[in-house]
Amino acid sequence: MQGGNIDDLESVLLMMEGRPEDAVAMLEQAFENGHRSMGFIMNPVFEPLRDTPRYVALQEMLASAINSERSKLGLEPIEMPKPYR
Numbered sequence: 520m521q522g523g524n525i526d527d528l529e530s531v532l533l534m535m536e537g538r539p540e541d542a543v544a545m546l547e548q549a550f551e552n553g554h555r556s557m558g559f560i561m562n563p564v565f566e567p568l569r570d571t572p573r574y575v576a577l578q579e580m581l582a583s584a585i586n587s588e589r590s591k592l593g594l595e596p597i598e599m600p601k602p603y604r
Contacts, residue, residue, distance in 0.1 A: 527559055534564045543573045550577060555585055561600050569602065 527549070533542035546559055559565055560578060568574040578599060586596040 527554075527556060527562075530559065531562065531564050534567075539568055539571075543568060543571070543577065546577055547573070550580060550584075555581065555588075557581065557585075557600055561602050563602065566602065 527546075530542040530545040530549075533539070533545060542565070560581075565574070582599050589596060
């Protein structure tokens with residue numbers, strides 16, 4: 520795993536290969552490594568995962584981490600983007 524957008528791309532490829540569990544694991548690892556992109560939330564390739572517990576938890580962790588950093592800067596929290604459909 521490279522981190523950053525590489526993990527997002529690899530997770531997309533895993534989804535396209537029919538490996539959703541591996542794709543979520545890749546996104547979780549990227550988050551643990553400090554990656555904070557919201558791009559995967561909007562990507563329609565992840566549609567089959569939208570309501571799965573791990574994917575929902577990952578979105579919540581991402582929102583919490585981003586808004587925690589925004590709070591430290593005196594910025595208002597942001598809402599997570601809606602997925603492209």
